[in-house]
Amino acid sequence: MQALNPHLSLSEPVAAALxxxxxxxxxxxxxxxxxxxxxxxxxxxxxxxxxxRAQGVEPATIAVLEGKIHVGLDQTQLEALAVAKDVMKLSxxxxxxxxxxxxxxxxxxxxxxxxxxxxxxxxxATGGIGGVHQGAETSFDISADLYEFPxxxxxxxxxxxxxxxxxxxxxxxxxxxGVPVIGYSTDCLPAFWSRESxxxxxxxxxxxxxxxxxxxxxxxxxxxxxxxIANPVPQEYEIPxxxxxxxxxxxxxxxxQQGVTGKDVTPYLLSRMFELTEGKSxxxxxxxxxxxxxxxxxxxxxxxxxxxx
Ligand code: PSU
Ligand code: MN
Numbered sequence: 039m040q041a042l043n044p045h046l047s048l049s050e051p052v053a054a055a056l057x058x059x060x061x062x063x064x065x066x067x068x069x070x071x072x073x074x075x076x077x078x079x080x081x082x083x084x085x086x087x088x089x090x091r092a093q094g095v096e097p098a099t100i101a102v103l104e105g106k107i108h109v110g111l112d113q114t115q116l117e118a119l120a121v122a123k124d125v126m127k128l129s130x131x132x133x134x135x136x137x138x139x140x141x142x143x144x145x146x147x148x149x150x151x152x153x154x155x156x157x158x159x160x161x162x163a164t165g166g167i168g169g170v171h172q173g174a175e176t177s178f179d180i181s182a183d184l185y186e187f188p189x190x191x192x193x194x195x196x197x198x199x200x201x202x203x204x205x206x207x208x209x210x211x212x213x214x215x216g217v218p219v220i221g222y223s224t225d226c227l228p229a230f231w232s233r234e235s236x237x238x239x240x241x242x243x244x245x246x247x248x249x250x251x252x253x254x255x256x257x258x259x260x261x262x263x264x265x266x267i268a269n270p271v272p273q274e275y276e277i278p279x280x281x282x283x284x285x286x287x288x289x290x291x292x293x294x295q296q297g298v299t300g301k302d303v304t305p306y307l308l309s310r311m312f313e314l315t316e317g318k319s320x321x322x323x324x325x326x327x328x329x330x331x332x333x334x335x336x337x338x339x340x341x342x343x344x345x346x347x
Contacts, residue, residue: 042157043107043156043157045106045107045137046106046107046108046109046153046156046157047106047107047108047109048098048109048110048157049098049108049109049110049111049112050110051096051110052096052098052109052110052157053110055096056157056158056159059342059347060095060096060342061094061095061096061161061335061338061339061341061342061347062095062096062097062098062159062161062338063090063095063096063097063098063159063161063162063163063331063334063335063338064098064099064100064109064150064153064154064157064159064161064162064163064192065083065086065087065090065097065098065099065100065150065162065163065164065331066099066100066144066145066146066147066149066150066162066164067083067099067100067101067111067119067144067145067150068127068128068144068145068146068147069082069083069164069165069327070082070083070099070101070116070119070120070144071119071120071122071125071127071144072125072127072144072304072305073165073305073308073323074308074320074323074324075309075312075320076120076121077120078320078324079120080116080117080120080121082324082327082328083099083116083120084113084116085324085328086163086327086328086331087099089328089331089332089335090163090331090332090334090335093332093335093336093339094339095335095338095339096110097110097331098110098154098157098159099111099116100145100149100150100153100154101115101119101142101143101144101145102126102128102133102136102137102141102142102143102144102145103115103119103142104140104141104142105136105137105138105139105140105141106137107133107137107153107156109153109154109157109159119142119144122142124142125142125143125144126141126142126143126144127143127144127146127301127305128143128144128145128146128149129146129148129149129182129183129301130148130149130152130182130185130186131182132149133145133149133152133153146168146181146182146183147162147164147167147168147181147183147186147194147196148168148181148182148183148185148186150162150164151186151187151190151192151194151264152186152190154192155190155191155192159192160191160192160193160253160338160341160347161192161193161195161334161337161338161341161347162192162193162194162195162334163194163195163196163327163330163331163333163334163335164194164195164196164327164330165196165197165200165230165323165326165327165330166196166197166198166199166200166201166230166326167181167183167184167194167196167199167200167266168181168182168183168184168199168200168203168304169181169183169184169199169200169203169204169205169207169208169211170184170203170204170207170208170210170211171202171203171204171303172202172203172204172290173204174204174207177299179299179300179303180211181304184208184211184212184215184217185215186264187212187215187217187263187264187265187266188215188216188217188262188263188264189262189263190263190264191257191262191263191264192264193249193253193264193265193267193334193337193341194264194265194266194267195222195267195269195330195331195333195334195337196266196267196268196269196330197228197230197268197269197270197271197326197327197329197330198227198228198229198230198235198268198270199229199230200230200304200307200308201229201230201231201232201235201279201282201286202286202289202290202304202307202308202311205227205229205235205237206237209227209237209240212266213240215263216263217263217264217265217266218240218241218252218256218265218266219239219240219241219266219268220239220240220241220242220243220249220252220265220266220267220268221239221241221242221243221268222242222243222244222249222267222268222269222270222333223242223243223244223270224239224242224268224270225238225239225242226238226239226270227239227268228268228269228270228271229279230271230323230326231271231276231277231282231319231322231323231326232271232276232277232278232279232282233270233271233273233276233278234270234278234279235279239268243267246333246336246337246339246340247340249265249267249337249340250337250340250341250343250344251340251344252265253265253337253341253344254341254344267333267337269326269329269330269333271322271325271326271329272325272326272329275321275322275325275326276322277315277318277319277322282315282319285311285314285315285319286311288310288314289307289310289311289314290307292310293306293307293310308323
């Protein structure tokens with residue numbers, strides 16, 4: 039095993055699992071601090087971890103606490119993070135800053151991928167990745183999440199890019215960067231709250247085993263970078279695309295009127311969607327994260343069998 043990076047702090051259960059070659063699934067923390075209101079954020083974080091443990095896999099929620107990159111948080115740390123104020127939202131650009139200055143920050147998809155790779159964790163579950171925002175032709179707002187994939191070797195399970203984004207442009211950027219986008223048991227790109235969009239997903243796989251073998255093969259071929267798994271939210275919890283379309287329009291126009299920019303855009307839109315749907319968007323968000331955690335655990339188990347994790 040490689041020596042552990044001195045800036046990482048592994049929880050005891052995560053360290054034990056990694057040392058024994060048992061499967062581990064990484065989880066991000068921006069969803070806790072900037073993606074969901076208290077106390078649902080904490081309940082969700084705990085439920086997601088329980089879902090992964092139930093499959094015999096170790097969850098590792100990642101966050102920077104007072105300058106240390108923690109891989110695996112205990113319940114007290116999760117509780118503190120769920121109510122903390124002034125938590126930085128850390129992407130690739132800010133991770134080293136938070137460590138150098140002793141700050142506390144939650145990790146986005148991009149920063150969680152970096153930390154997971156440093157810790158030797160190959161599979162990561164989130165809700166929806168960031169992408170190209172609508173109006174990016176003038177705002178230039180493209181999430182750093184997209185540029186993490188060609189650089190960092192982690193399989194990321196999501197429910198598609200968040201539907202507040204420009205999905206076509208998001209797919210183009212992923213394609214340009216050579217990122218495999220795999221629909222899980224679907225030919226259609228899921229759109230976070232909805233199971234379907236009008237975009238065909240480039241690749242399709244129907245089992246965790248197939249995804250694990252694909253990951254192992256990429257390694258054997260020396261192809262660097264992460265893979266994006268797009269896993270549709272279970273039908274009973276989805277908000278169909280035609281229903282949510284006008285609500286997204288409203289949230290986007292409110293963001294514009296309020297002059298929201300930069301890192302605040304995605305958190306603002308998610309919380310505005312929560313208000314406009316009277317909480318329904320949050321219920322769907324929680325269920326899709328749980329669903330992604332289950333699939334990520336299965337992929338981690340299968341990957342462990344290939345001896346390539
Ligand atoms: N998935 C969710 N809720 C979230 C996120 C993902 O269900 O809040 C977070 C992730 O951390 C992702 C971030 O990296 O949203 C995207 O932020 P931005 O668009 O600013 O890159
Ligand atoms: Mn942005």
